[in-house]
Amino acid sequence: QKEVEQDPGPLSVPEGAIVSLNCTYSNSAFQYFMWYRQYSRKGPELLMYTYSSGNKEDGRFTAQVDKSSKYISLFIRDSQPSDSATYLCAMRTSYDKVIFGPGTSLSVIP
Amino acid sequence: DTGVSQNPRHKITKRGQNVTFRCDPISEHNRLYWYRQTLGQGPEFLTYFQNEAQLEKSRLLSDRFSAERPKGSFSTLEIQRTEQGDSAMYLCASSSGQGIEQYFGPGTRLTVT
Numbered sequence: 001q002k003e004v005e006q007d008p009g010p011l012s013v014p015e016g017a018i019v020s021l022n023c024t025y026s027n028s029a030f031q032y033f034m035w036y037r038q039y040s041r042k043g044p045e046l047l048m049y050t051y052s053s054g055n056k057e058d059g060r061f062t063a064q065v066d067k068s069s070k071y072i073s074l075f076i077r078d079s080q081p082s083d084s085a086t087y088l089c090a091m092r093t094s095y096d097k098v099i100f101g102p103g104t105s106l107s108v109i110p
Numbered sequence: 111d112t113g114v115s116q117n118p119r120h121k122i123t124k125r126g127q128n129v130t131f132r133c134d135p136i137s138e139h140n141r142l143y144w145y146r147q148t149l150g151q152g153p154e155f156l157t158y159f160q161n162e163a164q165l166e167k168s169r170l171l172s173d174r175f176s177a178e179r180p181k182g183s184f185s186t187l188e189i190q191r192t193e194q195g196d197s198a199m200y201l202c203a204s205s206s207g208q209g210i211e212q213y214f215g216p217g218t219r220l221t222v223t
Contacts, residue, residue: 004152006152008150032210034210036214041217041219042216042217043114043201043203043214043215043216043217044153044201044214045214046211046212046213049210049211088152088153090152092210097155097158097166097168098155098209098212099155100152100153100154101152102150102151102152103150103151103152
């Protein structure tokens with residue numbers, strides 16, 4: 001079992017839809033949870049991160065962490081064609097290296 | 111500040127040749143990371159530096175791989191005797207503080223023929 005699992009998709013939604021992206025993990029010591037967006041042939045770009053459990057909102061993006069279920073989510077409201085990209089979840093303990101999920105490919109259709 | 115830069119952006123080499131990549135981090139970032147990413151996978155950690163000290167290396171980093179960060183500024187990643195399995199995107203990231211917010215460069219795509 002990999003430390004971080006993520007449905008690779010592809011996920012295709014119409015413009016304006018609410019998108020839900022999810023990851024599960026096995027290491028209960030993870031404390032920091034990050035979401036990156038990666039456009040084709042570009043480096044990943046950090047969208048947001050949360051520490052421990054709870055929710056965090058930034059514009060159209062909301063990150064949720066449920067440590068009891070070892071499950072994290074990213075919600076995108078009012079999705080736009082420019083949101084079409086691969087979304088990577090990532091996590092780490094308080095001192096260790098970052099572990100990335102394999103990414104979910106998202107297409108937002110105009 | 112123009113972000114993290116990497117050179118070259120693309121490298122095609124024949125098996126058995128040596129290659130070297132360069133990463134220039136965001137100025138004043140004390141931490142610098144190297145990752146490898148293959149198609150359909152997330153970045154995999156290779157190594158990281160705090161200032162000029164190399165503090166951790168992944169088991170993925172065989173003895174054919176070496177990284178340096180002289181004077182705690184730019185970094186180089188060298189692969190000796192390249193193999194076809196080395197074909198991947200090599201990403202560099204930098205951060206300040208404890209390394210939670212890492213800023214990635216555009217990557218160097220290596221193709222070994």
